[in-house]
Amino acid sequence: MRLSLVAVIGAVEDELLREFAAHYTKLGVGEFFVGFHFPDHVPEEERERTLGTWRRLAGPPALVSTGPWHEHLHGELRDRLRAAAGEGWHLIADSDEFHAYPLSLEETVARAEATGHPLVNGVLLDRLAADGGLAGAGDAPDLDTRYPVGGFLTARLTRGNPRKVVLARSDVPLALGSHYSPTVRIDVDEVRDIPVVHHFKWRPPVLDDLRRRIEMHRSGAWTEVTDTLPEEAERYLDHLLAHGGRVDGGALGIAFRPVSLARVPDWWEAEARQILRERMTSAPRG
Template sequence: MPPLVAVIGPVEPELLAAFTAHYQRLGITAFHLAFHFPDHVPSSVKTPLLKAAAALNGPPPILSEGPWHEHLHAQLRDELRAAAGNGWHLIADSDEFHAYPAPLPEMIAAAQAAGTLTVGGVLLDRVTADGSLATWDPAIGLDVSYPLGGFLTGLLLGGDPRKIVLADSRVDLALGSHRSPGHKPVNTPVPVHHFKWRRGIEQDLQRRITLHTAGTWREIGPAIRTEAARLLEHLQAHGERIHTAGPIPFYPVDLATTPPWWPHACADLLDRWRPPGSGPS
């Protein structure tokens, strides 16, 4: 099985536990994790998370603190990939839960047979039933707490919905692991259930805008700020909720089932989506 590579921010310990358990069920046994804590994160957040990480997976191989510069995620990810060694790697952030249609060895074998060294996915943003940015109850789990899924990132925020979910160690990954230059996946995209829209995300997005605008956190391009601003504007316009009954459709989904509409919807999304300011791909 491929080792998992993940860069993790100051998330709740329960999310880390759910993340680890999800990938263990897929057969992952080796976890290469890096933790980054920006300056504003107190020890009351860091200490429980690191304690939980040690209990689940041993001490993290990389612990980073300071400004959350845009390039830092990729830097830490690549350090982890180097430590993971040769072969295929599973790439995921702590709020990304992949739902593969076949066992991982079959996914990798199919990619190799097709002549590519990557497997691709698409972000399926998970939200609460009423669109509120609520906390979740580990007793009932993420699936029940956030029962709806839609293309919020790609359609509302204009963000890149593509993700490289499996990659051979010989290929490079772009920022955010959205693509691998020269190695385009050929598979039907794997659903990447994206549990980002939880309580506290508003403050996180506003902080990104403020600190990147000030230059305290260095950026490579304006996408982080513009996507955050779009989400905050949307929340303000809809009573601090994601408008689940609006023009962007949201459907009941779960981690165990790939909906029948998924391949067509992904193909339509990827056919229409373009990076801001770009022409046809």
């Protein structure tokens, strides 16, 4: 089976890049088609450091671009990378998204093909520090230790789209953000063994990123397509301000529970299916 990873990455920490490459190599990905985009505020030395780290991990990136982070740009770069990856199945992931599959990758793709499904949907499980904060456990060497609990923060707090296409056949188009395909409808009740998308977005750099996103989109310097990005960012920042800089699961009705990249929780299937069902009745279907 030919399986290529496709990812669009910005200016992120070297530690995240290292764990990203290691995670997907261990998962069985054969080829990486990774593109980097750096907004104008990222210093040249930071760009070169990030690109140098990736070259040491997985070789030269498939593309590099700079300039405003317009909302439509992610999808355009992703599609260029998919074209470069060619025919076969594509694993789609952002740098803060670490997939975990109830079955192996080969079994997951084989089941999709056998049932006539040209894509596989996963659901975001947002990872947090044990106290709900942004800073993990000291100098712990891995993401699981730094961010040991997970819950549906995207779905319940920011009200973003928690559904992500994790695997797609090369001929299947994907919508903005890879949340669904505009040409494929999947019946939620037919879906089995839903992949976990461990979402390590809520790290210390996210605060500056979200504030910049609000400023740049509201000013028009970065163009929007969905008209939702600043609102989602503000919901998160307002919650932190009201709760001492931490996410309060109790205030949101979210149970943040211990989770790990190594094991899909027993409760995952039923709760992820409910998240999919809620989203697919209130948004474009895919």
